Amino acid sequence: xxxxxxxxxVTGHDDTGRSVFLSDGPSPRGHDLSRPGVTFxxxxxxxxxxxxxxxxxxxxPNDRTQTIGPAGPGSVIRIVDFLPAGGxxxxxxxxxxxxxxxxxxxxxxxLEDTEVLLRAGDICVQRGTxxxxxxxxxxxxxxAFVLLNGEFQPALRDSLGDFDLLP
Numbered sequence: 001x002x003x004x005x006x007x008x009x010v011t012g013h014d015d016t017g018r019s020v021f022l023s024d025g026p027s028p029r030g031h032d033l034s035r036p037g038v039t040f041x042x043x044x045x046x047x048x049x050x051x052x053x054x055x056x057x058x059x060x061p062n063d064r065t066q067t068i069g070p071a072g073p074g075s076v077i078r079i080v081d082f083l084p085a086g087g088x089x090x091x092x093x094x095x096x097x098x099x100x101x102x103x104x105x106x107x108x109x110x111l112e113d114t115e116v117l118l119r120a121g122d123i124c125v126q127r128g129t130x131x132x133x134x135x136x137x138x139x140x141x142x143x144a145f146v147l148l149n150g151e152f153q154p155a156l157r158d159s160l161g162d163f164d165l166l167p
Contacts, residue, residue: 006041006079013055022056027079037086037135042066046074049149068166069096069147076147082107082135089132092166096147098126100133105141108134128152130163 005026012022027041042062051074070076082105089110100109106119110132118124128150135141152160 004081006043008043010044010057012057015055017055028060028062037083038133039081039083040066041079041081043077043079045070045076047072049073049075051075068092069094069098070149073149075149076145078145078147079103080133080143080145082133082141082143084135084138084140086135089134091130091132093128093130093163094147094166095128095152096126096150097128098124098148099146100124100126101144101146103142103144105135105139106137107141107143108136110134128156 008023008025008027009021010023012020014020027043045061045064047061047064047070065071089108091110091112100118100123102118102120102122102124104120106117108115108117109124109126112130115134116124133141133143
């Protein structure tokens with residue numbers, strides 16, 4: 001894992017309804033999930049749409065079974081560090097809309113027949129495609145991902161044929 005754990009600041013409300021900071025510290029979880037050289041830092045997740053807003057969270061929202069996207073309705077935000085030469089890219093598909101925001105470095109967005117280089121400040125909107133991320137540089141690439149639960153519409157699902165989704 002990277003030594004630079006992302007900082008997470010969470011807001012909420014006190015007993016009178018005034019805005020307060022509930023927590024300020026490192027993101028509570030980091031996982032090496034997909035392959036060596038790729039580290040996931042879970043920042044926040046919701047389990048429904050719309051997400052309920054309470055004065056304070058009743059529990060840590062990341063205390064859940066680890067999945068790539070939301071486990072049903074909801075959202076996930078995470079920071080992912082892709083180390084240089086982290087191994088071959090892993091093609092995968094999720095039934096989600098993903099906003100990938102390159103924070104540092106550069107990374108290749110790889111599709112089945114094409115690819116594009118993304119640099120710090122670039123944003124990739126990934127819409128349920130079979131894809132991979134490949135860091136071909138000599139520096140860590142840090143990407144913020146916001147994943148929203150999605151649903152393949154019947155015409156698209158029929159055109160995709162058989163495929164496996166990552167959980």
